[in-house]
Amino acid sequence: MLKNYFKIAIAVLKRRKFFTFISLFGIAFTLTILIVATAFVDNAVSANYPEANRDRSLYINMLEQRNPEKGYSMNGPMSYHYASTYISTLKTPEKVALGTMFTPTNTYVANKKLVIDLKLTNAEFWDVMQFHFLEGKPYGQQQIANSELVAVISEETKQEYFGDVASVVGKTIETDNVKYKVMGVVKSVPVTMLVSYADMYVPYTASKTNLKTKSYNGMFMAVLMGRTKADLPKMKAEYASVVAKVPPGDAEMKQVISHADKYLESFVRSSPLRGKDGPNMSMLYLVLVVFVLLFMLLPTLNLVNINISRIMERSSEIGVRKAFGASSGTLIGQFVVENLILTAIGTVIGVALSFFVLQYINSSGMIANIHLTINFTVLLYSVIACIVFGLLSGVYPAWRMSRLQVVAALKA
Amino acid sequence: MIQLKQIEKTYRTDTIETLALNGINLNIAKGEFLSIMGPSGCGKSTLLNIMGLLDAPSSGEVLIDGQQTTHLSDKALARFRNQKIGFIFQSFHLINDLKVLDNVELPLLYRNISAKERTELAKEALVKVGLSNRMKHFPAQLSGGQKQRVAIARAIVGKPELILADEPTGNLDSAMGNEIMELLLHLNEVDGATIVMVTHDETMAKKTHRLVRLFDGSQVNDHALKPMYA
Incomplete structure (x- = not known):
């Protein structure tokens, strides 16, 4: 089944090359920015050189x-x-x-x-x-x-x-x-x-x-x-x-x-995210998640639009699949998997692009002595972002498509 | 095999109500080859779609193998179609992005069987329609007759008891049309498949066991053409 989905996903990508370019560019570019931003954050908050004892240290900054x-x-x-x-x-x-x-x-x-x-x-x-x-x-x-x-x-x-x-x-x-x-x-x-x-x-x-x-x-x-x-x-x-x-x-x-705080808390305490009883870390994570989601919203909406027109082009296929036994749920699954394949390709391009961008930042001296890398944490974030991205942009068009009546789909 | 009881189908828009089928009663026996004829817009395809559970009647009952289908869920209907019915369309409806073999395998994707078994069954179906040498081709590389043979292979690959064909020779020249008709007759006579075919071609219809004529959504004629087990 997955092999069949894969074949059709690749065929669809080849069919409208400009749409494919726009989709992949949107995913890859967004992920590159996210990966680079995450690499910065990771570099700043991790116990990197020379602050290796951060996990047993408290900071008093203010x-x-x-x-x-x-x-x-x-x-x-x-x-x-x-x-x-x-x-x-x-x-x-x-x-x-x-x-x-x-x-x-x-x-x-x-x-x-x-x-x-x-x-x-x-x-x-x-x-x-x-x-x-x-x-x-x-x-x-x-x-x-x-x-x-x-x-x-x-x-x-x-x-x-x-x-x-x-x-x-x-x-x-x-x-x-x-x-x-x-x-x-x-x-x-x-x-x-x-x-x-x-x-x-x-x-x-x-x-x-x-x-x-x-x-x-x-x-x-x-x-x-x-x-x-x-x-x-x-x-x-x-x-x-x-x-x-x-x-x-x-x-x-x-x-x-x-106050004596953990590293990240010490900075949150002196930021607008300071709560009544000290640094509001959950608010920080919430703000970060909301920021990432908002940032991803634009390319996601773009992908949703492209996906809708792409899927509607395939109404005859949808009709045939339904006629031969695919339920709406199965079709949603197929289109979401296809979209995840697209976003996975976009992620690979995004990770490769990020690698070059980080190399450029490291070697350009833009930020003194910084050495940003794509580490395991950053990669994990990108994979999660990719899955969220694939699901967000795939589910709605797939759901709309799955509601098509077989007869109408075959006539289109 | 199929029982239609008082089938009505009405299409409604904001301003107009169109009666597409009006009180159709029909019993189709197992192993029967039935053709449906009538002028364009008389409701032939609508009737076929209702028999194939692709469309729901506005009122009336559809029983297949004695089972009531009116209130089945989307999932149950999908399973029912997958197990019991094979479709052949006038415009073939092959998936152009998939090779012939993958197109034929399609109904089996929705059954719980291994990829190896799927491929074997699809190859078997293609041999049956005489296209074993075109498995790796894409639909665009085939003639109209060959495309319809692929569509027939797809319809029979899951060994359904019922084949519904909507003007299967409508897009083909007479020679190719005859070839396809021979193939359908073979499936009916040798494999025992029940076939319902919508057609405009009187000659083709006369080769089947029974002919039903529709006019303005009503059944105006139903007569046997030849005995089933001649």
Whole structure:
């Protein structure tokens, strides 16, 4: 039966080549966009290099200070003072990584301007993040304590600043008029890894900014790493109890609000999807599903239209099949299977096209250091999308067709 | 084999009501070869479609092998047609995208039998209609007579007890028409198939056991032409 469906599906595809092109183009193009978008999302939210410990880590990205009476609030990353006083002192985490958001700084190499994204970190940052050192090593407590002007740079920065040289450990790199001694070179991190990305990492004590300010808001984010995944609820609870006791950091402010969240939750909390009681993850998934469905709706409607006219062209065949014993249900099954064959071909083209698009994005340097791949998860999403697509665009025309009266179908 | 009781068929639009069949009563015996004649638009094909369960009467009863068919579901009707009835149409209605062998296999797709058995039965049917050398051809590569032979092979492949032929020679020249008629007679005489044929051709009709004439939806004449087991 399936072999027969396959034969007829291929014959129908060959019959009207322009219709086939439009259908396949719609499916392949939509899937390409979905696969590329999913690869981006997957790259951003998965525990990829160097944040391999994400499953046992909690992220503190934001601190909000509120004055409910006057109705104003202040929201943003934390100051070093706050982070060192209330976060680094937590008992449950095995390690606490502190790092600033990256700041673009300027430097000049052979009269050419080079922008280096700089991040200040503590020593534990290197324990929490699993960086791959191509040479040298990270700075430790000693260099932090001595406020040494040392740096770990990315492989890309090494290439851009020093050119093709074997080793740069011990050499000096200057940015923002400060000279740092290179201690290590790490494999570059894509900019989508907001917490760990930078071109150059330096001890927070090497900062020009005043770290002694008592304000709560600043540039720092923190990552709490537990010993195991089981530590996550304990760390969350401990931080919540600490925050509950933090006195207002400003005379104008009455409340301090901050949470230790899982990676994705930490970003959802600071987005419009924030619910009353914290990040609304189900709303996030709902929004994503609705977005994908809406995105797929246009090519689906297009395919529904093409399918209706294609199926109606085959009314004589429908009449014959019904006359010789096909029930409406069997015919719906046949046309849905045929449509799934069409969408499967579209999917293969879409996956191949995505492969080339991702290769292009990776090699073009459009997004620094990113390496997008079609992995198993992304492929699974595309197969699911394909099935939904095939069903959505096949069922309605098949249902309409199956309602045709045999006599009318044979006369058409 | 078939019993039609007080069959009426009315086509309705918003403004007009047309009576296509008016109180038809007919009994067709097993093994009989019956022809239906009448002017165009007199209801011959409508009657054949009702006998073949392709169309429902507005009132009256259709019994096949003693079984009442009026209230059968879509699925049950499909199964009934598949098991008991083979159709031959004036314009062949072959599926142009499928090869001859696949066209003939079509009724068997809706039975629970293996692909191998399907192919064997289809080849057997094609041998019977003298087209074993055209199995891999597409319908477009065949002459009108050959297409009708394929359609006959498709109608008989499932070994139905009843074959309904709607002007099977209508689109063919007289030589090819005669060949097809000989084939139908052979199926009736040798294989014992019950055949009901709508035709405009008096000569063809005279070769059958019995002739029913319709006029304006009513049965005006029903007479035996030759005994069934002559």
